Amino acid sequence: MNPAVQSLYDVHAPYGVVEILPGIFRLPIPLPRNPLRELNAYLIRGRERSLLIDTGFRLPECRQALQEGLRAAGAEKDPLDVFLTHIHTDHTGLASEVVRPGGALYLGEGDFPFTHQAYEDAYWAGIDQRFLREGFPVEELKATRGTNPARNLGPTLDLPNYRMVKDGEVLTVGDYTLRVIATPGHTPGQLCLWLEAAGILFTADHVLFDITPNITMWPNLPNALGRYLESLEKVRALPVKLALPGHRHTGDLEARIQALFTHHRNRVGETLAIVQREPGLTAYQVASRMTWDIKADSWEAFPLNQKWFATGEALAHLEYLMEAGQVAREAGPEGSARYVPQGK
Numbered sequence: 001m002n003p004a005v006q007s008l009y010d011v012h013a014p015y016g017v018v019e020i021l022p023g024i025f026r027l028p029i030p031l032p033r034n035p036l037r038e039l040n041a042y043l044i045r046g047r048e049r050s051l052l053i054d055t056g057f058r059l060p061e062c063r064q065a066l067q068e069g070l071r072a073a074g075a076e077k078d079p080l081d082v083f084l085t086h087i088h089t090d091h092t093g094l095a096s097e098v099v100r101p102g103g104a105l106y107l108g109e110g111d112f113p114f115t116h117q118a119y120e121d122a123y124w125a126g127i128d129q130r131f132l133r134e135g136f137p138v139e140e141l142k143a144t145r146g147t148n149p150a151r152n153l154g155p156t157l158d159l160p161n162y163r164m165v166k167d168g169e170v171l172t173v174g175d176y177t178l179r180v181i182a183t184p185g186h187t188p189g190q191l192c193l194w195l196e197a198a199g200i201l202f203t204a205d206h207v208l209f210d211i212t213p214n215i216t217m218w219p220n221l222p223n224a225l226g227r228y229l230e231s232l233e234k235v236r237a238l239p240v241k242l243a244l245p246g247h248r249h250t251g252d253l254e255a256r257i258q259a260l261f262t263h264h265r266n267r268v269g270e271t272l273a274i275v276q277r278e279p280g281l282t283a284y285q286v287a288s289r290m291t292w293d294i295k296a297d298s299w300e301a302f303p304l305n306q307k308w309f310a311t312g313e314a315l316a317h318l319e320y321l322m323e324a325g326q327v328a329r330e331a332g333p334e335g336s337a338r339y340v341p342q343g344k
């Protein structure tokens with residue numbers, strides 16, 4: 001990273017509230033019992049209204065940290081709008097509590113359906129059906145019920161003050177002008193915010209520096225990995241001086257994007273090699289043969305939630321290979337989906 005940026009924001013700043021630019025704060029929110037460890041909420045103070053970017057889970061530890069952060073930034077009484085970078089509950093969980101009367105909850109177009117679907121049993125039943133078809137064992141699926149943070153740590157209500165924001169929309173907060181950059185992939189509606197005047201990009205979970213953002217299957221975003229890689233190209237084109245991610249530390253954006261491309265190219269290659277070696281596997285079986293950065297001796301020893309995420313990630317890579325014409329999906333026994341190589 002260039003020295004000017006380093007002085008703007010210490011990449012290894014102590015765990016605390018940091019004022020990055022006048023009126024722009026990072027508010028650290030711990031994520032208890034979660035491997036992501038902490039969320040970076042950001043606050044931009046305006047004269048009439050302030051903007052909070054993301055909130056943490058709907059858990060007491062997150063609530064307390066957010067309140068302390070707002071107080072440290074002198075914003076505990078500010079009328080507050082909330083910009084939700086995406087629908088994941090570590091980002092949205094407290095939205096219904098912190099939005100102040102008359103405030104807006106901004107959310108991207110692609111994530112908008114989940115503001116009500118996340119509360120509908122029919123939606124989750126559809127996801128369950130999909131995972132069963134992809135080879136996830138029914139008894140393992142039953143055992144994951146009630147443990148998925150997407151289902152129990154989100155905002156309390158389907159709120160009326162959600163406001164859909166689209167790519168290119170401009171938000172003004174105090175002296176700052178921010179442009180919405182839609183970056184579908186991590187979720188269908190994942191958004192970045194671009195503060196062009198300062199060269200600051202709020203990357204949310206589109207680009208993380210200490211963790212590889214999870215790319216999974218979405219019913220309303222076919223080939224999420226393909227869309228994700230396009231979205232990486234999109235932010236790579238911006239003259240970013242400082243990237244502010246949704247979790248943990250910042251770093252060199254260009255180098256990180258390059259590393260993410262390499263990572264997914266290797267992952268796609270690994271997935272294809274598995275399908276070529278053993279044609280006719282389910283996505284669950286493909287996931288069991290991929291290499292994972294998880295502390296478990298074997299696939300059998302994986303925590304069930306991790307198996308669920310791994311299967312989703314394998315699916316994203318299989319869909320990518322299908323769009324590239326290298327893999328095909330075939331009907332297997334009992335309506336299961338099987339993957340076979342295609343082409344020469």
Ligand SMILES: [Zn+2]
Pocket residue numbers: 086088186205
């Ligand atoms: Zn996320």
